[in-house]
Amino acid sequence: MSQARQNILGRLREGRQAVGAQSPARSNPASDFAPVRDRSWNAAEKLDLFQQKIESVHGEVHRISADTWIPELIRLLAEKKIRNLLVSDRKQPALELREQWHADLPQLLSYQRPIEDWKSELFNQVDASLTTSRGAIAETGSLILWPDEDEPRLMSLVPPVHFVLLQADQIYSTFYQAMSEQGWAEQGMPTNALLISGPSKTADIEQTLAYGVHGPAELIVLVLE
Numbered sequence: 001m002s003q004a005r006q007n008i009l010g011r012l013r014e015g016r017q018a019v020g021a022q023s024p025a026r027s028n029p030a031s032d033f034a035p036v037r038d039r040s041w042n043a044a045e046k047l048d049l050f051q052q053k054i055e056s057v058h059g060e061v062h063r064i065s066a067d068t069w070i071p072e073l074i075r076l077l078a079e080k081k082i083r084n085l086l087v088s089d090r091k092q093p094a095l096e097l098r099e100q101w102h103a104d105l106p107q108l109l110s111y112q113r114p115i116e117d118w119k120s121e122l123f124n125q126v127d128a129s130l131t132t133s134r135g136a137i138a139e140t141g142s143l144i145l146w147p148d149e150d151e152p153r154l155m156s157l158v159p160p161v162h163f164v165l166l167q168a169d170q171i172y173s174t175f176y177q178a179m180s181e182q183g184w185a186e187q188g189m190p191t192n193a194l195l196i197s198g199p200s201k202t203a204d205i206e207q208t209l210a211y212g213v214h215g216p217a218e219l220i221v222l223v224l225e
Helices: 003-022 043-055 069-079 092-100 115-125 175-181
Strands: 060-064 084-087 107-110 128-131 135-137 142-145 161-167 194-196 218-224
Touching: 043 060, 043 142, 043 218, 060 069, 069 092, 069 161, 069 218, 084 092, 092 107, 092 128, 135 161, 135 175, 142 161
Parallel strands: 060 218, 084 107, 084 128, 128 161, 161 218
Antiparallel strands: 135 142, 142 194
């Protein structure tokens, strides 16, 4: 061990002993990394808090009944002048959409091809996407997404507008509660589980906040009550 290192370690030990001598009854503080377990919000409070948190960072939340989400989606597509919507035909929401869709509505695009076959179209011509979610976290205003082969990560990353369906009864108080009640440790996790807490944003350039630089500029959550 070098003399310089010995000197540094010596000063650290002296400082620790001095602090202990000044406050002998002092106990070690609780770890800052301990999981938060003591949240007991009811369902209404969790939904209110989730909405407050995600709207504070430029996200949108629309509370609707489970049987009216398609008319609300159609209204939002028209309001935002969206020409097409990317969906996964292997997920139940897309099957419901196609039953009620008609030619006057924005085009429904299917994510069924390997990305190499339509990369240019995906990155340059798709206006919006619709994905499901695995739940949400009220404490942080975060959505939980588990991308898979049927609903790849690019669906929530590339289109400028991202619509997400969220069941109101799948909003958890904390991240710890979501992991525990959904049994993440037992059933395993995807290679890229996602927590999304708002649209993409950055202030890297001259500290000016800009949206949509690294992902969707708009995040719209349809909460099915």
